[in-house]
Amino acid sequence: MKPLKLIVTTLACCVAATVGATEFRTLDRAAAAQLVNPSSYTVPTIVALWSSECVHCKKNLKLFAEMAKADRRFKLVTVAVEPHFAGLAEPLDHLAVPGQRFAYGPESPEALGYALDPKWRGELPRTIFFDGKGGKTALSGVVAEATVRSSLGLQSNP
Secondary structure (H helix, E strand, O other), rough: HHHHHHHHHHHHHHHHHHHHHHOOEEHHHHHHHOOOHHHHHHOOOEEEEEOOHHHHHHHHHHHHHHHHHHHOOOOOEEEEEEEOOOOOHHHHHHOOOOOOOEEEOOOOOOHHHHHHHHOOOOOEEEEEEEOOOOOOOEEEOOOOOOHHHHHHHOOOOO
16 A cells, blocks of 8 residues: 555645646745846746736747747746736746746835846836856847847857
């Protein structure tokens, strides 16, 4: 009976890990500041700020999802710049966007935005790139794959 219990426990952990990867974590100012701290990243990372109503955000998310599928050298984190609601995950799920997901918590949206990027004025999409070596670049608007690769320090395909 113990081997069966071990198998069931292992499967439950795998399912929980998979489900946990697509659930939203609530973002507060402290978590936001940590999320954009370059020393938090030892691999190239994209932090994509987006909104469910932003058409251009979905263009970036689609590109990032396609790139992440083709190139495992970087990680992707998404931040919905709105509180969590039923259906918020639908655009991410539809585009098969991997990675950690955050949504704004109950604190002031302006305070959360400032914690994420003091130079940001709320324009979307906003993308923060970390090269994994302490470098950080923030860009607003739709980005091209070449810009993503350059900003992450990934000059060539895998």
